[in-house]
Amino acid sequence: MNHATGAKSVRSVPLRSRLLTIALAGILPLALVAGLGMLSIVAEQTELAKQRSLEATRLAATAVELELSRSLNVLQALSQSPLLDNGDIDGFADMVRRVLPSVPSWYALLIVSSEGEVLRRVSLHNPPASRTIAEPRSFAEVIRTGEPQVGSMSKGPGGVWGVPLRVPVHQGDAVHYVLTAVLRPQGVADVIANRRLPAGWVNTVLDSNGLRIARSLNHEETLGMPASPTLAAILQENSGEEGIGLSKTMEGHSVYTSFVRLQPSGWVVATGVPTEVVEAGATRVYTLYGGGLLLSLVFAVTAALFATRRINVPMRHLRRAAQAIGQGQAFQAPESEIEEIREVGRALESAAQARLSSEAERDNMLSRLELAQQDLTQQVSDLELVQDLSNRLLQMPALGDQLQAIIDALCTLHGAAHGLLALSDGAAALRIHASRGFSVASLALMDDVQPGLGACGIAVQKGERVVVTDTEADPCFSEFVSVARSEGFRSVHSTPIRHSDNSVLGTLTVQLKEARSPTEREIRLADVVAGLAAVFIDRARAQTKAGMFEQRLQVALNSSTVPFAVLSPHRNPAGEVETSASISSTSPAHPACAEQSTS
Incomplete structure (x- = not known):
């Protein structure tokens, strides 16, 4: 029996067709899934771009709010x-x-x-x-x-x-x-200008009436103008605290606009991102997808298995690279014969670098905001301390107590253990009226210093601040090096106390433990406290002078031989004169006029 003749004939199929069928069977579903994923990615990229715009707007709004709060x-x-x-x-x-x-x-x-x-x-x-x-x-x-x-x-x-x-x-x-x-308005414009927006992005700040306060592009030309009609329509339709919509700029460019309303001022901070920037990602994804699909079909026809092996290896590298980007790690783009895969690798490298740069810029901005907040908090704290000092000085009757409180407060603000307040009229020797931290022997050496000698004397003589950054090296402090060594300080800065007519009344001097120059804050505080000291010194001298004049007037009244009186009317709440007090001169012939009387 011939088994060969009885067997069914099998249709032969070339291996190329089999490989092509397998490749197409694998490629077509992948192409369909990739297309759906691509649409999802495009939508996510568009939404991500809008969210980036909203985040940039929130940062700008925060910066504007900080400026208003400050x-x-x-x-x-x-x-x-x-x-x-x-x-x-x-x-x-x-x-x-x-x-x-x-x-x-x-x-x-x-x-x-x-x-x-x-x-x-x-x-x-x-x-x-x-x-x-x-x-x-x-x-x-x-x-x-x-x-x-x-x-x-x-x-x-x-x-x-x-x-x-x-x-x-x-x-x-x-x-x-x-x-x-x-x-x-330029102050608000400077705040939003400090933020480096990508090319084509525009920041705008509107007041509660919709007038433009500041704009990152053409600020001067658009100052005081109302918002563009499309932006005004977005704001009218959306009454929430923030939102996103499509509008046109004053120059006619189409942008995705995000806005944030500031409360309770009613201001609006808006950021416009060009639509081509938002849609550029979608264009790139479509291009890469179409090219990849075409190449996959061509390679499937010519060498399906070879192409599959060549593609899978770099794709695994790209997947690891994407995971590395997500984890913030560095990576190297895979080498491949396929240009599209190399482009994706370079794009991922660029995206990783952009992400690192964006995060670094964000961290830098947060650091600067934190430093600005700390500086503002410090300034407010200093103002409160100076205000408290002013209130306490007003309650002190004696100038000596006031000057001691002033030098104590200035040393506390500097964190210093030593300080001096010395007075002089510019020509006479400096006399110490208040001090902190010095021994009796050191005060004796530094008292009665002539103008031009040491930091205090030079400050009085020149009428300007004198800074000794190192007491061991500065020749102008050579006479008092022994005092610096015994008291344990290495630097000095002396601020002149000026009268309202700009003459020098004396100096405020702070001795610091470290060899350094005073900070801007310390200089500012020294100037403020020196001005405060000048006010109370002027006040005390004016009171002393008024007392002297009163004594002279009384002596003149008592020694006068001609009787006379100075009347001072007393009025009731209705303005009518009820009584009058008088101060009369002393006269032997008229003893009744020698005392104060009421009529």
């Missing part, structure tokens, strides 16, 4: 000044004029009465005098609520744009004054 904190600290409680507007204005250079974002500071009249306008730019306020809505809100307010941007009497920041000054339960700091 200005309001400084304004509230100024509102606690006892000069306002005493009604000393001129003295308070002089103090503010000294503070203004340290707050460059302020254009001016206004002292406004509770009736809305501008009592004093303090500025370094000489604005036109005006008794009216430019933006009454926030002023009325301060009077109504008694709380600080951020007003809407408006033009002042000189035609300059400004944002009013208002803080009430209470006397009892009533608002007596309203301090208004005029914030320059």
Whole structure:
């Protein structure tokens, strides 16, 4: 029996067709799944770009809020000044004029009465005098609520744009004054300009009325203009604290715009990202997908197995690279004969570098924000300490106690164990009136120092600050090296105390343990405390002089042979004269006029 003839014939199929069928069977489902995954990735990339825009907007909003909070904190600290409680507007204005250079974002500071009249306008730019306020809505809100307010941007009497920041000054339960700091829009523009946005991105800050306060692009040209119609429509449709929408810039470019509303000021911070930037990722994904699919088909026809082996190995490397990027680790792009895979590797390297750079920039920004917050907290703390010192000085009757409290406070602020306060009229020897930490022997050596000798004497002679960074090396301190060694300090800085007519009254000197220069904070505190000391020294001398004049007047009255009297009327609450007190001269002929009388 012939088994061969009885067997069924089997149709032969070339191996190439089998391989092609297997390759196509593997490629087509993969292509379909990859296409669906690609659509998901494109949607995720678009959403990620929008979220990046929203995160950038939140950071900008945080920076703007910090600037507003810093200005309001400084304004509230100024509102606690006892000069306002005493009604000393001129003295308070002089103090503010000294503070203004340290707050460059302020254009001016206004002292406004509770009736809305501008009592004093303090500025370094000489604005036109005006008794009216430019933006009454926030002023009325301060009077109504008694709380600080951020007003809407408006033009002042000189035609300059400004944002009013208002803080009430209470006397009892009533608002007596309203301090208004005029914030320059350029100050807000500088805040958002400090953030390095990618090319084409635009930041915008709007006030509660929708007027443009600052813009990272063409700030001056768009200042005071309303938001673009599309952005205004997005803000009107979305009343939430933040949101994203499609709009057009003032230049007509299409952008994805995210916004954040600041409370309670009602300001809006918006960031526009060009649509082509958001959609660029989708274009790249489509291109890579199409090219990969075409190459896969070509290689499937020519060498399916070879192509599969050649593709799988670098793909595994790319997968590991993606995992390394997710974990923040470094990686090396895989080598491959396929250009598309190399491009993906380079793109992943670029993405990893961009992520590292973005994280480094974020960390740097957070560090700077933390440092700025620490500096602001330190400044507020220093202002509170100086304010507390002022209150305590007002309660001390004797100048000696006041000067001792001043040097103690300055040493505490410096963290120093030694300090001196010496007075002189500029020509006479310096006499120590208050000290801290020195032995009796050291005080005896440093008392009665002539002007021009040592740090204190040079400061009095030249009328400027003298800094000795190392007492062992500076020749101007050679006479007192033994004191420095015995007391244990290595550096000195001496600040002159100036009279209101700019003459030198004496010096405030702080001795530091380390060989170094004083910090900016220490110099600023020394200047503030020196000014405070000058005020109380002037006050004490004025009181002494007034007492002398009173004694002379009394002697003149008692020695006069001509009877006369100086009458001082006493009025009741209705303004009517009830009695009058008098001080009369002494006269032998008229003994009844020799004493104080009441008629």
